[in-house]
Amino acid sequence: MRSQNLRHNKSETATLTWSIHLKRFYSRNIKRSLPLYIMFLPIIIYYTIFRYLPIGGLIIAFKDYRIMDGIMGSAWVGFDNFIKLFSNPYCLKVLYNTVFLRLLSIIIGFPVPIILAIMINEIKKKWFKTSVQTLIYLPYFLSWVIVAGMVVSIFGQGNGSILNHYIKMFTGYTIPFLNTPKSWIMIFVGAGIWKDSGFNTILFLSALTTIDPTLYESAAMDGAGKFKQIWHITLPGITSTIIVVLILSLGRVMQMGFDQIYMLQNAAVNDVADVVVTYIFRVGIQQGNYSLTSAMSLLESLIAFIFIFTSNKIARRFGESLW
Amino acid sequence: MKANRDEKIFSAICHVFVTMAAISCLIPLMNLFSISISGAEAVVSGKVSIFPVQLSFESYKTLFKISPVIRAFRNSLFLTVVGVFLNIAFSVLAAYPLSRPYFKGRAFLSKFIVFTMLISGGILPNFILMKSLGLINSYGSIWLITLISTYNVLIMKSFFQNIPNELSEAACVDGCGEFRLLIKIILPLSKALLATITLFYMVANWNEFLNTLMFIGDPKKYTMTVVVQEMIRNSSMLSDAAFMDPETAKNMTGEGIQAAGIFVMMVPMLCAYPFLQRYFVKGVMLGSIKG
Known part of the structure; x- marks a missing residue:
């Protein structure tokens, strides 16, 4: 009975401290940066689509690219090109x-x-x-x-x-x-x-x-x-x-x-x-x-x-x- | 004694060499300008080198009559004004968060954008991307491709970082948001920087060529660079067009029209240059600070 209670308490403190940590982490780090993340979000999207996606697009070097099939649908040809x-x-x-x-x-x-x-x-x-x-x-x-x-x-x-x-x-x-x-x-x-x-x-x-x-x-x-x-x-x-x-x-x-x-x-x-x-x-x-x-x-x-x-x-x- | 004589000789060499370099930058401009405002006969007989001979403005008259230069000029202006506005807005949005020391993950995000300076997909994937977005023949494609120059973002970032922290902290005591801080405090303190970056983007937009060539197929939407380039490539065609009318043909040369076109394109840069030169020097030096 006592030991069960103890264990219960222990886990409760564990969850408690964990959520406190999370909260503290949030208020210390994320909260202040949040507006900045919102500001920077369009930039991340932009760089992903217009800078990184084109690099990935070079994958067609290993494909027989046809406009009809698209980049994903075109057949792989290995090092043929x-x-x-x-x-x-x-x-x-x-x-x-x-x-x-x-x-x-x-x-x-x-x-x-x-x-x-x-x-x-x-x-x-x-x-x-x-x-x-x-x-x-x-x-x-x-x-x-x-x-x-x-x-x-x-x-x-x-x-x-x-x-x-x-x-x-x-x-x-x-x-x-x-x-x-x-x-x-x-x-x-x-x-x-x-x-x-x-x-x-x-x-x-x-x-x-x-x-x-x-x-x-x-x-x-x-x-x-x-x-x-x-x-x-x-x-x-x-x-x-x-x-x-x-x-x-x-x-x-x-x-x-x-x-x-x-x-x-x-x-x-x-x-x-x-x-x-x-x-x-x-x-x-x-x-x-x-x-x-x-x-x-x-x-x-x-x-x-x-x-x-x-x-x-x-x-x-x-x-x-x-x- | 010897050192003194050495110094004099060296100084003389420097003056001569530097003057020659400066003149070499001036002569091609004067040559073009002179050809554009000289009479046809003088141009054909090769009398025109640096100074105009037989002053005549026929080249300009014909240029405006037979080629779409006016429309192209308007297009370039439109492309540049909207482009620069978008460039500045998004570059600020990128540079400001990266300049804040408390922005979590800024080291990673800086690398995220700097990496694209080292490696890029080249022109082909850009073309396929714009095609699949349906932006061919729209200026949207050019604005999107050139939206942010990472180099300029790095310049801005290091400038924002050097604004004393006390200023922004004092402003933020009563808890103003990041957007207000940026607009009310940081940007007004960065007028010189904004002028510099505007200049860089302006030059890039006005001189934009490859993307226009790739994405814009509609001749009505051609910009100055493309139109003038076509004139240079097909100068014979140009004189043919002028020679259709025998009356104009007498006072006209292909070279003259071509030079006039080039000069019209140069006008905005030449007008802005004296005012913007010091910002240019500042900007290049800012860029040399490793960000």
């Missing part, structure tokens, strides 16, 4: 072009904002500095449509194009810069640098302001020349910014901006200028070959992922990392 992809030399070429153009853009374009920032930092006259910065940041705001128009107007063979006008004046004929693969690649990379350097220049300029100016004074007193100062003070001072920017751009190695490539490419240079995103657009979206192109898309994501992970690993060695 990948086998098709790898046995098609044109697909491999497209993948190669993507990596090649991106890496080339990064390797050539990466030092430009650093050099620009160091040089702008050297300018003492305020009005000159601001007007130079104003002009250098401007291209970032222009759409690729506009930049492509400028490229055609400068390097093209039409009546208005500046460069060929002068070449014709001296030699009597025009040079098809935009229709020759080698010069096209150079123009492509150059246009990218022209448009995007301003953005990173801002980053490096702000990193430069954090360097202690007394370091330069003492270095100058020790007789260090300008180039030695840059090598031993300026560059080490902005190394962490350099590394972060480099990782970010390596991480985007597969994310070739569609606008840039689509607007600059032309039939004559298709051999070097057709990249994953334009291929997917043409063969996937316009011609409706969904499964093959989503296999390519998946492969692209995979390569991008490897690039991000490796570059982050390298960055960790320098004591920097993105996550």
